[in-house]
Amino acid sequence: MGRQNTRPARRRGARFPAVVAGLLAAGLAVTGCGAGSGDSSSDRGFGGGGRTAPAAPDGGRTGTGAPQEGEQRSSPPAPDYLSTFALDVDTASYGYARRTLAEGRLPEPGTVRPEEFVNSFRPDYPRPADNGFSVTLDGARTGQDGWSLVRVGLATRGADRGAERPPAALTFVVDVSGSMDEPGRLDLVKESLGLLADRLREDDSIALVTFSAEAETRLPMTRVGAARGRIHEVVESLGTSSSTNVEAGVRTGYDVAVAGHRAGATNRVVLLSDALANTGATEAETILARIEEERREYGITLFGVGVGSEYGDAFMERLADRGDGQTTYVADSAQARKVFVDQLPTHVELRARDAKAQVAFDRRTVEKFRLVGYENRSVADEDFRDDRVDGGEIGAGHTVTALYAVKTRPGASGPVATATVRWLDPATRAPHERSGTVATGALTAGLWDEGHDSLQLTAISAYFADTLRGGDLPGDPGLRALANHAGAIAGRSGSAVVQELADAVRQAYGLMGPDEGGSEGPSREGELRSGDPYS
Known part of the structure; x- marks a missing residue:
């Protein structure tokens, strides 16, 4: 059933750097990672002050208890000891x-979102038996002046092999503008679509829209079972021409998706583009308004797949955010196969809608805290249990990780944080x-001690992203040391x-x-073995 039009927009910060000149007028609005009200600390994004968070047994790591119907909840801590955000698997x-680094260039700081670095790896969190989430918390000391890293890990049950899932109705909106002629753009898109056409079920449906200066419907919504050959023919016939009118493509794509809407199916628009709009309504608000309208009315969500050495990352991310979807990026055939063969099916089989997390820190043990990334996924603390406010859409087998830098009070012991995830059932919308x-008992080990590969990998990706965007995350050992730690983990894990x-x-x-890691270049450590536990 479609969403109600009375639903308010998601309350999030915004971060749209000038990657696409003239495309987006909005600038970065950084929200405090502690959420809620202001902080007396001079450190940006660090929490302070507030009432006591719910207690936890000393040394506790994990918990999966869901509140029972009618259960009375304890009073939450003050806003400056709460951190609330929508889940993100981008x-x-x-x-x-x-891709940028491999070409010898540093990425623009505004394109670096640490949560997307962290969530590019899949820790082996416990999986729940039901359609909800497991919740795992762990951490370790960074070695800097009372600072620790605390990790909140969420995971959903994997895809049900052999079991029925709702059919998918996928509308592919493919950029065929002149900029897509570069190797690794349209050729990669065509390869990706060909892979997917052979993987979809017979009762799934697919439509294909292309756009350059104008948009064209190349294939209306069609059941896959009787049309695989036709789908391949249309994909193979794609060629580039003219300028990039993203607005025309999105508008026509949503027209086709609405016309082919299937009740009870997962209805999704998949946009494949370098997102470098230069004609049509290049101001984002015109495009965003249409995306949000159809998301509310029909539940049609957006999955953005970026390609190209020059890529409008901020624009694509904003489109997917407004469309309650996700973004990814592919630079080669291996990544295309991973996205379209391994990942897209999990986006079709949903486990949760409008998923949000809220982490409550205990002021008796915590002096400051900082959420790494998620600035443009911020949700007002008071909206955590307001199910009219959007969260993230999470599929089967997904993991979501949030990392906090936490400074504990000297000599303090006891509960540090309680993390709660809230979501709506995809079928019933029940919360x-x-x-x-x-x-504190779980924060006694050092971060770089042996036996902490999973947490170290999360820390490496977070510190790496923070360095690229010019941050000052406590305990950062520098790029040279990070490279050595990552190489050692790669050697041990293969x-x-x-x-x-x-x-x-x-x-x-x-x-x-x-200056970013010592005077000598990092050495390459470890030979790869078979298997890849982090992919």
Whole structure:
């Protein structure tokens, strides 16, 4: 059933750097990571002051208890000891940064979103047995003046192999403008669509719209079972021409998606583009208004797939955000296969709608805290349980990680934080919650001690992103050390994706110089073995 038109817009900050000149007028509005009211601390995004958070047993790590119907909740802490955000599984920022670094350039700081670096890796969190989330909290000391990193890990159950899922109605909106003629753009899109056409079920539906100066419907909404050959023919016939009218493509794509809307199906628009709009309504608000209208009325969400060495990251991210969807980035055939063969099916099989997280810190043990990233996913603390306010859409087998820098009070012991995730059931829209806790007893180990590969990988990706955007995350050991740590994990795990991270950090180190990690270049550690536990 469609969403009600009375639903208010998601209350989030915005961050739209000038990657696409003249495209977006809005600038970065950084919200405090502690959320809610102001902080007396001079550190940007650090919390302070407030009432006591709910208690947790000392040393506690995890929890999955959901509140029972009619259960009375304790009073929450003051806003400056709460952190609230919509869940995010986007990865485009990391993919584009890797592409940029491989070409010998540093990414623009405004295109770097740390949560997308962190969520490009999948820690082995426990999986729930039901359609909700598991909630796992852990952490370790950074070695800097009382600072620790605290990780909040959420995971959904994997895809149900052999079980029925709702059919998918996918409208692909493909950019065929002149800028897509570069190798690694339209050719990669065509390869990706060909892969997907062979993977969809017979009862799924697919439509295809192309756009350059104007938009054209190349295939109306069609059941896959009787049309695989026709789908391949249309995909193979795609060629480039003229300028980039994203507005025409999105408008026509949503027209086709609405006309082919299937009740009870997962209805999604998939935009494949370099997002470099130069004709039509290049002001984002015109396009965003249409996306939000159809999301509310029909529940049609947007999945953005970016390509190209020059890529309108901020624009694509904003489109997907307004469309209650996700973004990713592909630079080669291996990434295309991962997105369209491995990941897109999980976007079709939903586990949660409008998922939000709220982390309550205990002022008795916590002096300051900072959420790493998620600035443009911020939700007002009081809107956490307002189900009219949008959250994130999460599919089967997804993991979501949020990392906090937390400064504990000297000598304090006891509960540190309680994390609660709230979501709506995809079928019934009934709300559910689940919580977990962490206490000082879980923060005794050092971050770089042996046996903490999973947490170290999260920390490496977060510190890496923070460095690229000019941040000052406490405990940052520098790019040289980060590259060595990532190389060591890649050697132990045999993970190709971790080795890619190590290589990207080394490339950044080479471009930024010894001030970002020491006077000597980082060494390459470890030989890769079979298997890839982090992909």
